[in-house]
Amino acid sequence: MFSDPEALVIVAGSLAIAALVTWIAARLVGPRMATRHPVLSRLVAALAAPAIALACGIVLFRIDSAAHPGADWPAMGLAGTILISQIMLVATIPTTWLALRRRRSAGSGAAQPSTITITIAMTRDSVCMADDVYAPHDETFAVTAADTLADVAARVAGSSYLPMPSDAWGWTIEAGDAVVAIRPGFLRGRVATLRGDPDAVMARDHPALTALYVRPGRAGEMP
Numbered sequence: 030m031f032s033d034p035e036a037l038v039i040v041a042g043s044l045a046i047a048a049l050v051t052w053i054a055a056r057l058v059g060p061r062m063a064t065r066h067p068v069l070s071r072l073v074a075a076l077a078a079p080a081i082a083l084a085c086g087i088v089l090f091r092i093d094s095a096a097h098p099g100a101d102w103p104a105m106g107l108a109g110t111i112l113i114s115q116i117m118l119v120a121t122i123p124t125t126w127l128a129l130r131r132r133r134s135a136g137s138g139a140a141q142p143s144t145i146t147i148t149i150a151m152t153r154d155s156v157c158m159a160d161d162v163y164a165p166h167d168e169t170f171a172v173t174a175a176d177t178l179a180d181v182a183a184r185v186a187g188s189s190y191l192p193m194p195s196d197a198w199g200w201t202i203e204a205g206d207a208v209v210a211i212r213p214g215f216l217r218g219r220v221a222t223l224r225g226d227p228d229a230v231m232a233r234d235h236p237a238l239t240a241l242y243v244r245p246g247r248a249g250e251m252p
Contacts, residue, residue: 047082048124051078083114089106145173146173149235154242179228186219198244200243204227204238206224206230208225
């Protein structure tokens, strides 16, 4: 293969395209995601070009196989695409490392306070008379200075802090001009915005938050 000039041109072109697509994918990964989820960011950027090439090869294989039943060359073309996808990793891995390293550096340099850990004090309503026995229901959640009300709500929803009775409408948390609702979900609570923009409300400005239980039939219940 590598003694064939045409094959070398194809390989070189594939590596160049892979590097370009990987760089674009890395640029689409923001500094915040590159800092918080480095492994996921690397996988997304590194596998973007091979995945696109492989998907195109599969589509062409299906089309050619349907148009030329019994022919061998569609399968050979798919095998070549798989090989090219593997070769692309030679370009995508170092490009991902270089691009995301710069993105993480940009993110950490622009927001050093995001590494500072702060504590949010939470308290919640009781959901029944038996729950009153254990009141007050205080808890603390460690967040960073870059976290917003939306981030805190997601943390609370993913924890076991808020009980979700079978008849629950959910919980509301208010901070600043924003109100979020945490509703029962299949595996975890899901967060919905009721008012304002929770992504614009910084958690560091609200060290104490209260979760209010919204009962069915209560006036002003959640939609």
